[in-house]
Amino acid sequence: MIEAIRPAGDNRDAIESRVLPVRPIESLRVVTAVAPYRGRFAPSPTGPLHFGSLVAAMGSYLDARTHGGTWLLRIEDIDRPRIVPGAAQHILQTLENLGFEWDGSVHYQSERIDLYREALTKLQHGRYVFPCACSRREIEARVSKRSIDGAPLYPGTCRNCLPDGAVARSWRMKAPDREFSFVDRVQGEIRQNLAHEVGDFVLFRADGECAYQLAVVVDDALQGVNAVVRGADLIDSTVRQIHLQKSLGLPTPSYAHLPVATDSAGQKLSKQTRARPIDSSRGTSILVDALRFLGQSIPEGLHRAPLSEFWSQAIAGWSICRVPGERAIFIAA
Secondary structure, three states: OOOOOOOEOOOEOOOOOOOOOOOOHHHOOOOOOOOEOEEEEOOOOOOOOEHHHHHHHHHHHHHHHHOOOEEEEEEOOOOHHHOOOOHHHHHHHHHHHOOOOOOEOOEEHHHOHHHHHHHHHHHHHOOOEEEEOOOHHHHHHHOOOEOOOOOEOOOOOOOOOOOOOOOOOEEEEOOOOOEEEEEEOOOEEEEEEHHHHOOOEEEEOOOOOEOHHHHHHHHHHHOOOOEEEEEHHHHHHHHHHHHHHHHHOOOOOEEEEEOEEEOOOOOEOOOOOOOOEOOHHHOHHHHHHHHHHOOOOOOOOHHHOOHHHHHHHHHHHOOHHHOOOOOEEEOOO
16 A cells, blocks of 8 residues: 655745756655655646646645745746636735735746756656557557546557657656555545556657656656645546656655535536636635635634635634545535
8 A cells, every 4th residue: 555645744926937946767766654744736827727736735735834834926837728828827916815825936837848857867867767659549449448537548568668650749647557545635545556447648748748747747746746635536536646756766745635526517626617707806705715625614704704714714724634536516606
C-alpha cells in the first residue's frame, strides 16, 4: 500500500510576480512527515474564478493556515490553446479582493518547460516511458474499452516498439498491472489498477507540450508541497501522480479531495459549463457560502463580518473532518 505523508504541523507579494528559484530534479529529497506544512492552490487561467474554484481555494487555504503552514499560488498555464488572455490576472485580483494571502511569488507552469523535459529524460533513462505513434482517432478505432476518465483505454500498440515506418508523436508512461492505493484525508482509501483502469498515459503530447500529470508532479516536488487539498474531480489522477513520484524518486504528499460543486445536470461547475464568475464585491457573503459548502460551522453574523474577521474565525474553526466525504454536491443556481 502507498501511504500518504501526514504533515505535522504573511507576507504577500504584489500581483506582478516573479518565478521562485528552483532546484534541479536530482537535488530533491524526500519530505519527511515532520516537515512544515506546505500547501498550494493551482488554478488554470481558462476563465474567471467561479464558485467551484473558490471552494478549492478556500479548503486548501484554511487547511494550510490552520496547520500554521505555507500556502503557495501556482498558475497552471501549459495547456496553451485553452488559455484566456487576462484570466490569470483576473483570478489573482479576485483572490486578493476576497482577502486570500499567498506566500512568496506566483509560479507559472509555462516558465518551467525545461524542467518538465528534464523529468522526462530521467524517466527515459529508467525505461519508464516509451514513444508512441498513435493518434487519438486510431486508438478510438481499435478499442471500445474506456479508462476511468472516459477516454479510450490505450491498447499498448507502441509499448514494446514503434511499428515499422511509424513516427513518434508523444511519450507515454507505462502503467503497471498492479493495484495502487492511498488514503485520502476526506474520501478515505482509494484503490486503482493503473493498467486496467487508466492504461499507459501521455506525458508529452503530439504538440510538444507537457501533459498535466507530469507537470503537477514536478511542480509540487520543486516547491516542496507536502499537502495537496483540491477538488475530487482530480482524485482519479492521483494514482498516476503517485506512480510518477515513485518513478522519479520524489516525495508523495498527503491528499485531501474536496467535493466539487455541480449543476442541476450533474455537471461540475467549470468554465466549460459556463459557471458564473465570482462577484468579489459580495465579499464575506460569498465566502460564507463556500465555507458552508465545505461543511464548516458558521458563527452567527459571520456573513456581515469584515474580511479580516471572517478569515480569523474561519481559520480558528476549520476542521477537515467536517468536509462531506462525497465527490460531488449539487448547488442551486
